Every structure is written in C-alpha cells, then in structure tokens.
Amino acid sequence: MMIWNWQPVTEVHALEAETPIVVIGSSLSAAAIQQDQVQEGLLGDNRRHVVWFVPAISASETMALSQKAIDEGARVILIELNAFAYSDPPRVNRPDYLPGWVAALGDWSDAFTEHLREAISVALDGNGTSVDYPAFRGSWDGVVRWQRNTALRSSGNEHKEALASLTEVAARQNIDLVFFEPPRHRQRLQEIAQELGIPLHHYLTSYVVPPDATAMLADAAWPDALFADEVGHLNLSGQARFMAELRRYWRQSADQR
Numbered sequence: 001m002m003i004w005n006w007q008p009v010t011e012v013h014a015l016e017a018e019t020p021i022v023v024i025g026s027s028l029s030a031a032a033i034q035q036d037q038v039q040e041g042l043l044g045d046n047r048r049h050v051v052w053f054v055p056a057i058s059a060s061e062t063m064a065l066s067q068k069a070i071d072e073g074a075r076v077i078l079i080e081l082n083a084f085a086y087s088d089p090p091r092v093n094r095p096d097y098l099p100g101w102v103a104a105l106g107d108w109s110d111a112f113t114e115h116l117r118e119a120i121s122v123a124l125d126g127n128g129t130s131v132d133y134p135a136f137r138g139s140w141d142g143v144v145r146w147q148r149n150t151a152l153r154s155s156g157n158e159h160k161e162a163l164a165s166l167t168e169v170a171a172r173q174n175i176d177l178v179f180f181e182p183p184r185h186r187q188r189l190q191e192i193a194q195e196l197g198i199p200l201h202h203y204l205t206s207y208v209v210p211p212d213a214t215a216m217l218a219d220a221a222w223p224d225a226l227f228a229d230e231v232g233h234l235n236l237s238g239q240a241r242f243m244a245e246l247r248r249y250w251r252q253s254a255d256q257r
C-alpha cells in the first residue's frame with residue numbers, strides 16, 4: 001500500500017512566496033542549518049530561506065529538487081555534495097546455479113527498499129520543509145559505538161556532467177548556485193578517506209565540483225564537541241558555527257558570483 005501511494009519526494013516540497021534561498025541536502029544539512037528564519041537572514045542579507053532535505057538523499061533526488069527550486073523562482077540554491085561523492089555499491093555477482101527467481105526476488109527487494117525509504121521520507125517530511133531533530137541538541141562524546149561499514153565506492157566522474165549542466169542552467173537564469181559539504185569530525189573524515197581512497201576535500205575538488213563553480217568545503221576536521229553523533233550531524237553549537245562561516249563565505253565569495 002505504501003508503494004502504491006508513493007509519490008516523488010519533490011511533490012512534498014514547495015517554495016513559499018518571497019523565499020529566495022533554498023538549501024537542498026540530507027539530514028546533515030538539516031542539522032547544519034537552522035530551519036526557522038534567522039533575524040539577519042541565513043546569508044546576512046535579510047532574505048528568507050527554506051531547507052529542503054531528504055534523509056540519506058540520493059543524487060537523483062538532489063537534482064530533482066534543484067530543478068524544482070529553479071522552476072519555482074529561487075534566486076540562491078545551496079546544494080549539499082554528499083550525495084554526489086558516492087555511488088551505490090556494485091551488485092554482487094550471483095552464482096550461475098542460483099534459480100532465476102532468486103535473482104528476481106533480490107531485484108524486487110532492492111526496489112522495494114528504495115521506494116519504502118522514500119515513502120517514509122515523505123511521511124516524515126510532509127510539511128514540505130523539515131522535521132525536528134531534538135537529538136542534535138546534545139554533544140557527541142567522541143566515542144564510536146559501532147563499526148561503520150558503508151560499503152560505498154567513489155563516484156568518479158559519474159555525476160560531474162549533470163552538476164555542470166545544472167551550473168550552466170543556473171548561470172543563464174542569474175541564479176547563485178553554491179555547493180557545500182557539511183563539516184565532519186576527525187574519525188568520520190578518516191573513514192571517508194579510506195572509502196574513497198583519498199581525503200574527502202581533495203576528492204570533491206578533483207572529481208565532483210564542476211570547474212569554476214562556487215563551493216564551500218571544509219578541508220579540516222571540526223572538534224568532536226560540535227557534533228551530536230558519530231555520523232556527523234552537528235549539534236546546536238556546531239550549527240551556529242557553520243551558519244556563521246556560511247555567512248562569512250558568502251561575503252568573501254561575492255566576486256565569484
């Protein structure tokens with residue numbers, strides 16, 4: 001029934017009037033950027049903003065929401081790059097002796113899981129903006145409580161053409177497009193470097209960010225005390241620092257835009 005009633009995640013996001021700034025990303029972005037309006041504005045210019053996020057957002061969802069923001073008149077779009085840093089792991093080759101129905105069931109299960117995840121995201125994010133994350137109010141103690149095994153691989157140039165096309169479309173319509181990556185603590189950066197084969201900052205600048213694009217990327221780890229968990233969600237102190245650095249970056253990168 002959930003799959004039958006499933007609707008694309010873009011349908012639950014709508015840009016309200018006089019809201020020119022749209023942030024698109026995963027729960028990392030939801031934790032990094034205040035959902036309510038900021039007195040001086042998210043970028044320090046008194047303009048309203050909205051955060052469109054999908055937990056564990058995919059590259060295709062990010063692209064769909066970005067196009068929706070363009071179509072609905074956004075003037076500034078900030079896009080989290082995390083979804084473009086990885087590709088889904090390649091499917092394990094099944095032995096020839098497995099019956100065909102086993103392979104078919106595996107394919108169906110994968111599709112069911114993806115639709116179920118998106119359906120749950122729609123249910124959680126039905127107001128079109130975000131959900132509350134009270135757990136992000138605390139501080140992480142720096143202890144990794146389980147062994148992460150993401151089984152992900154680098155995307156290489158897989159998404160670069162799509163991002164370059166998006167950048168060109170935004171430029172033609174005089175839309176400020178800013179790519180960003182939420183900061184990470186040292187342990188997570190080390191894990192990511194092992195998964196990708198090179199440090200995250202170097203990987204994003206070399207393989208993901210389009211040439212001449214505006215991108216805000218942290219090249220150093222942030223203190224553990226600014227995070228709420230080992231995954232890398234910022235707590236309120238981390239959120240305040242990130243938003244301050246975002247405003248500073250916006251002012252300093254004015255000549256690039």
